[in-house]
Amino acid sequence: MRMKDVCGLLGLVAGEDERVFTRLAGYADAGPEAIVFAVDEASLAKALASVAGLILAPVGVGDASERVLAVKNPKHAFALCGRWLDGFVAAVIHPSAVIDESASVGRGTSVGACGVIEKGAVVGENCSIGSNVTIYSCTTIGDRVVVQAGAVLGGMGFGYVRGEDGSYVRFPQIGRLVIEDDVEIGANTTIDRGALGETRIGRGTKIDNQVHIGHNCTIGRDVVIAAQVGISGSCVVGDGVVMAGQVGLGDHVTIGPGVILGGASGVFPGKRLEGPGQMFMGVPAEPLKEYLKSLARVRRLKSRE
Numbered sequence: 001m002r003m004k005d006v007c008g009l010l011g012l013v014a015g016e017d018e019r020v021f022t023r024l025a026g027y028a029d030a031g032p033e034a035i036v037f038a039v040d041e042a043s044l045a046k047a048l049a050s051v052a053g054l055i056l057a058p059v060g061v062g063d064a065s066e067r068v069l070a071v072k073n074p075k076h077a078f079a080l081c082g083r084w085l086d087g088f089v090a091a092v093i094h095p096s097a098v099i100d101e102s103a104s105v106g107r108g109t110s111v112g113a114c115g116v117i118e119k120g121a122v123v124g125e126n127c128s129i130g131s132n133v134t135i136y137s138c139t140t141i142g143d144r145v146v147v148q149a150g151a152v153l154g155g156m157g158f159g160y161v162r163g164e165d166g167s168y169v170r171f172p173q174i175g176r177l178v179i180e181d182d183v184e185i186g187a188n189t190t191i192d193r194g195a196l197g198e199t200r201i202g203r204g205t206k207i208d209n210q211v212h213i214g215h216n217c218t219i220g221r222d223v224v225i226a227a228q229v230g231i232s233g234s235c236v237v238g239d240g241v242v243m244a245g246q247v248g249l250g251d252h253v254t255i256g257p258g259v260i261l262g263g264a265s266g267v268f269p270g271k272r273l274e275g276p277g278q279m280f281m282g283v284p285a286e287p288l289k290e291y292l293k294s295l296a297r298v299r300r301l302k303s304r305e
Contacts (some may be wrong), residue, residue, distance in 0.1 A: 001085055006035070006054065009079050009084055017066075020234070021053055024082050037078040038233070044068075056081075058143070083106070087126065094131070106143065121154075138174075138193045142181035150188040153177055157192040157215025171195060173215060180204075186211065195233070202239065220257065232269070240276075261285060265272055 001021045007014035025034035030052035037056040038044035044062045047055045055067050056074040064070060071077045089110075093099070095220055097111040100118055105111070106125035113131040117123060121135045124143035129135070131247035133147050147153065156173035163169060168243030176192025179201045183190070186209035193199055194216045201213075202221035213219065213231045220239035228246045231237070235249050238257035245262045250269030255261070258276030267273060280292040 001035075001081065003054075005084065006081060009080050010069075010071055012069070012071075019053060022085075024078065024085065025052065027052070035078065035081055037074040039074055091126075100137075103137075110188075112149065130187070136177075136193065138254075139177045139179070141179045142183070142203070144182050145179055147183040148185065148187040148189075151185050152190045153179070153185070154193045155190060157195055158234065159195055161213060175199070175215065177201075180221075183207070189213075192233075212228075214251070226263075262288070 001247050003017040003019050004014035007069045010021055015285040018254045021035050022033045025036055027036055027046050027050040028246050030036050030050045032051060032053040034052050035054045035056065036047050036052040037241055039058065040166065041061055044055070044057050053067065054069060056071050056077045057068050058074055059070045059072060062068060071241045076110055091108045091110045093111045093262050094113040094115065096113045097115040099105060099111065102119045103117045106123060106127065108126040109123055109129065111117065111129045112133065113129045115129050115131060115133045117135045120137040122140040123129065123135065124145065126143055126222040127141060127145045129147050129150070130149035131148045134152045134276065135141070137224050139154035141271055152215055154177040156284040159171040159173060160168040161171050168206040171192060177191060177193045178198055180203040182204045188209055190197060191201065191213045192215040199213065199215055199217050201219045204221050205219055205223040207225045208227040208229050211229045214233035216234040217231055219237045220241065222239060223237055223241045225243045226245040229243050231249045231304065232251040234252045236254045238255055238259070240258045242260045244261060244263035246264040250267060252270045253267045254272040256274035259273050260277070260279040262279055262281040265281050267285050271284070273285065279288040280286060281288050282294065
């Protein structure tokens with residue numbers, strides 16, 4: 001990565017600097033070929049004490065020098081450099097991967113050990129498919145998607161119809177799963193296909209490890225879902241929603257754009273939460289201000305016992 005590449009990536013004017021950087025690093029193991037970042041004067045001092053070749057530092061913090069590049073958001077700039085460098089990792093299909101001849105795998109996509117891509121599945125360009133990932137035939141994946149080890153994409157949803165005798169019969173699970181560009185999916189996460197329609201994960205959404213998303217869900221763009229979240233079938237999650245760990249959604253829930261769900265909160269089936277930037281907490285989830293009032297009332301009652 002040349003200095004001109006760094007500047008171009010960050011929207012800065014490139015000079016005549018011809019230095020090349022090959023990796024990102026922390027301060028302790030940084031060398032002249034490495035890029036590090038600092039967020040304040042204290043961390044900048046640590047970065048300057050290292051031998052890192054380039055330090056991304058906040059505008060107005062410290063003195064400019066050949067080693068220090070002033071940017072608005074150093075951590076974000078550091079991440080952008082990392083993504084740029086990732087684009088030059090060689091694509092490898094592991095010998096133990098099982099890819100059906102009719103499946104479509106785009107240029108520059110890697111598939112790890114024991115990965116399975118079934119008949120008719122479509123995987124876009126420059127994707128990273130981890131070991132032991134299963135991609136069922138009903139699945140279409142866009143470009144630059146990362147799927148970590150053990151994920152299962154496009155499995156049958158959990159939908160059953162109960163007969164008069166009390167026995168259960170599976171409702172047909174014959175829909176599709178569509179994962180748009182730039183999505184990242186964590187290890188051992190499962191995303192079900194639609195029952196009759198589709199399940200869709202919007203562009204840029206980031207999903208942590210051990211998350212389950214049920215059939216017929218629509219997850220918007222740039223959503224962040226932390227570990228152990230469970231989303232029941234037919235939920236709609238708007239763009240920019242944030243879900244902290246262990247959030248649970250009942251079926252047919254609608255979460256409006258920009259809503260924040262705090263850790264271990266739950267939303268009952270059929271409910272709708274709205275309010276960009278609004279945080280909801282508790283079970284059932286309620287606005288943070290109301291949740292804190294409820295908590296205070298409970299504590300007062302306990303203090304009277």
